Amino acid sequence: MTNEERFQKQREVVEQFGRHFDKEGFQPIAGRILGLLLVMDKELYTFDEIIEELQISKSSASNALRNLEIRGDIEYITLPGDRKRYFKFRKQHSGTIIEDMEKKLNSLRELTITILELKSDPESENAIYLRSMQHSLCVFLDSIAESKLKLQPKD
Amino acid sequence: MTNEERFQKQREVVEQFGRHFDKEGFQPIAGRILGLLLVMDKELYTFDEIIEELQISKSSASNALRNLEIRGDIEYITLPGDRKRYFKFRKQHSGTIIEDMEKKLNSLRELTITILELKSDPESENAIYLRSMQHSLCVFLDSIAESKLKLQPKD
DNA sequence: TATTTAGTTCACAACAAACCGAACCAATAA
DNA sequence: TTATTGGTTCGGTTTGTTGTGAACTAAATA
Structure with missing residues (x-):
């Protein structure tokens, strides 16, 4: 070339x-x-x-x-x-992308919690779905935390 | 209430x-x-x-x-x-959010590869940074794959 | 002091997105 | 057959975004 x-x-x-x-x-x-x-x-x-x-x-x-x-x-x-x-x-600490995602997911997680608290029927279709979604978000947020540890093994 | x-x-x-x-x-x-x-x-x-x-x-x-x-x-x-x-x-399979992120990260990873291939000095500041970023992306994509497995333990 | 350099700020033009009301259409009801 | 219901489509207004050129400023140079 x-x-x-x-x-x-x-x-x-x-x-x-x-x-x-x-x-x-x-x-x-x-x-x-x-x-x-x-x-x-x-x-x-x-x-x-x-x-x-x-x-x-x-x-x-x-x-x-x-x-x-x-x-x-x-x-x-x-x-x-x-x-x-x-x-x-600017070379940002390369966690930035990951941290952005983390923030978004956390805000979504908080939203689902808020919504669930306001549902009067905890067995409604959406309530059930929201709980499963919340679970997925938690699993995923955990794995993000794990990745972050792998990537910056200081302290 | x-x-x-x-x-x-x-x-x-x-x-x-x-x-x-x-x-x-x-x-x-x-x-x-x-x-x-x-x-x-x-x-x-x-x-x-x-x-x-x-x-x-x-x-x-x-x-x-x-x-x-x-x-x-x-x-x-x-x-x-x-x-x-x-x-x-519509209750979508709750992986959607995660899969969207995966897609985005993959497209970013492909971009970094393309950029790196075009760098004439593989030791330039940006080239070094891009490689570390690529590594982070890989670690992160792995952990996404792992989460997905945890969440849908079918087959 | 006058001029050049390295930008910033302002006012506006061009374009796009978001939304609305009015006209319209297709299916049912009277 | 006409009227009503449950929408869709069209045309236009409003609002927001993106970018420009021209005027401006502050620092350095001549």
């Missing part, structure tokens, strides 16, 4: 990555920026390079970058004697 | 449930309908009762109901000599 071919393929994956994160509620441009910073061989981009590479306006870039930084998905470094910011993908 | 109090609280939880599912990409009304069918003591609603209870238009109800049915989240029954449809929450 020539460097040029690789470069083109990386660009395609940036787009693919973007689409993936659109589905997670990212705004399109934010997903593309994140993809750019993660996928390309160049892992440090300036504001202007991002604009140039993705063909977007300064304002779009400015907003998306601010959001991504607040969310903790990117960070930037500065070089002495250089006013530009160099953005990079 | 009086029946009236319970009823009011259930209505609130319908709203809460709706907000939860908005986040999952449901349209607001669809989430409220799903909540209604799952949360309230009454677990069988007609079209008109749904409209009445949620104060929405016939067209909104019609569209949302169609979508929910296509997605397999609700179903309806009919009674002999009664043209009305009675809608109910």
